[in-house]
Amino acid sequence: MSLAERFISPRIDKEMSGRDGPPGQRAALLKLAAEIKDVVNLNSGDPDLTAAPVAVEAAVEAFRGGKTHYSHGGVPSLRAAIAQKHGRENGFTVDPDTQVIITNGSAEAATIVFQTILEPGDEVLTTDPYYGGHVNNIVAARGRPVFVPTRGDDLWEPDPAEVEKRITPRTRAFIFANPGNPTAAVYRKETLQAFLDIAHRHNILMLPDELFERYVYDGRTHVSMASLPGSEERVVTIHGFSKSYCMTGWRLGWVAAPKWLAPALHKMKYALTMTSSTPNQWGAVAALSDAAKPYYDEVYRTYGERRAFWYDAWTKMGLPQKPAPAAFVGMIDIRRTGRPAYEVSEAILKEARGFIWPGTFFGSLGEGYLRVGLIKPMDVLQDLGRRIGPVVGKMLGAARTA
Ligand SMILES: Cc1ncc(COP(=O)(O)O)c(C=O)c1O
Known part of the structure; x- marks a missing residue:
């Protein structure tokens, strides 16, 4: 051997x-x-x-000014800016002090969620075609991906009935990129509502990955699943700065989590990588500001x-x-x-x-x-x-x- x-x-x-x-x-x-x-x-x-010049300046300023220490739990100004963004643009409320977990990219956001919620052999639904990082993260946590079919002729939006059909006693969650990678799908509100109803019916979680949020066209709008009534305890939003803010190499993302789950996620984040880059977080605060708009x-x-x-x-x-x-x-x-x-x-x-x-x-x-x-x-x-x-x-x- x-x-x-x-x-x-x-x-x-x-x-x-x-x-x-x-x-x-x-x-x-x-x-x-x-x-x-x-x-x-x-x-x-x-x-x-690349990132907005004001974000770059703010990060350089943070490096120069010695804002280079650990930032346990995330830089408070960034958590506040994210909570404000969700209120202003996405129509939902989170407490910045407890419900926002800053991560190393949305990749780590998915990592801490799966490492927290899965036991070996648990199943997680995702789409086919899928984003490979989601599958990797499920497997890394010793879970099993289960694929829900989507088709180009339906603009790659899953049929809720196909989601429900695949739920077993081992199913813990459904992760999906909305807007989609690789497909560019944008899910309609009624579809998201149907997924949420499924989450309640079968006692599972919904994990929308909203990394591509800003790039929606053809008169359509992005709907955050966490803005739907009844979502407070069932929806864990995975997000980040890489795509919508052109900050791939900065490695910053976040989870906006239900109150009951957030403390466990903070604990997992700390166990895995403790904190994310502090000066980069200051840059991200500027990326969310009006000056960057x-x-x-x-x-x-x-x-x-x-x-x-x-x-x-x-x-x-x-x-x-x-x-x-x-x-x-x-x-x-x-x-x-x-x-x-x-x-x-x-x-x-x-x-x-x-x-x-x-x-x-x-x-x-x-x-x-x-x-x-x-x-x-x-x-x-x-x-x-x-x-x-x-x-x-x-x-x-x-x-x-x-
Ligand atoms: C849908 C989706 N989620 C998550 C990621 C991970 O990105 P990051 O960790 O840079 O936020 C990517 C990267 O391509 C992606 O396409």
Whole structure:
């Protein structure tokens, strides 16, 4: 028996993300991409845009001013700013002193929730297609992910009946990204209300991950599940600064938790990483301030422009799109090519130098789609669109003659 076999839990290789898609496909595409010069990679969740200058200044100021000590429980001004934000923008109230837990990214927010609520073998519902980090976090806490199907034709919104059908005595929670990654889904109020009713009926928790909150378009609005009546004890909001505030590398997120759960989460946060970066938290206070608003309004406009261009470009290539309402990430419908998503992704990489994951790397229901991150400036997206056009044209031609 090798050291790895003796010591490394099998769940690291077998159950964590990286297993996504048929075996070997991810490694094959990565190898191919490494061999091609000037590849445009639209896979990552880390865009070109950076934090509001006032946030950067506030963090630098905190470093200079010696605000560099532990911040047990989180910097009080940040907890207050988050509580105010939830009241002002999301329509729900939390006590900043007890119910807001500052974390290292929303990734750690999910970590502390699962490490707190799960016993080995407990089940957590999530969507297919899914966000890999959610699955990893469930597995890390020795839980078992159970997948609820979603479909592009429904704009990737789960049917509450499909959620309810999958509940067993081991189910503890349903985690979902709203707005969605990878799908850009935005759940309607009535759907969220139906999920909440399920939570009450079956004594489980709802864990909305609202990291992409700001990027909602097409006249739709984001509804925070915690704003619904009856949500106070059942909804644990997972949030963060990475996407809506362009602060990926700052590693800051939070949980807005029910009163009965928050003390346990504080305890788990302390056990895992004690506190989050104090100067960065001061930067985050500024990111939530009115002074940062014009900057983030411009970021919103930028993603809207990229989104509109991108889906339109694919439609003009002969692949009609029915995009889900959010931006930043999203799914490209390639079903008309008649080819598996992996093949389309591979052809685009080889022939157009565009690196875009097949939807199947996010669950089997991603078949027929590519998953894109709108993480590059318009001119790069436009160039790439021009290169992809002939590749798609060739596939559609072949599909017609077949
Ligand atoms: C839906 C979703 N949740 C959570 C995360 C984790 O992000 P972070 O820890 O940077 O907040 C990501 C990152 O891509 C994500 O897409």
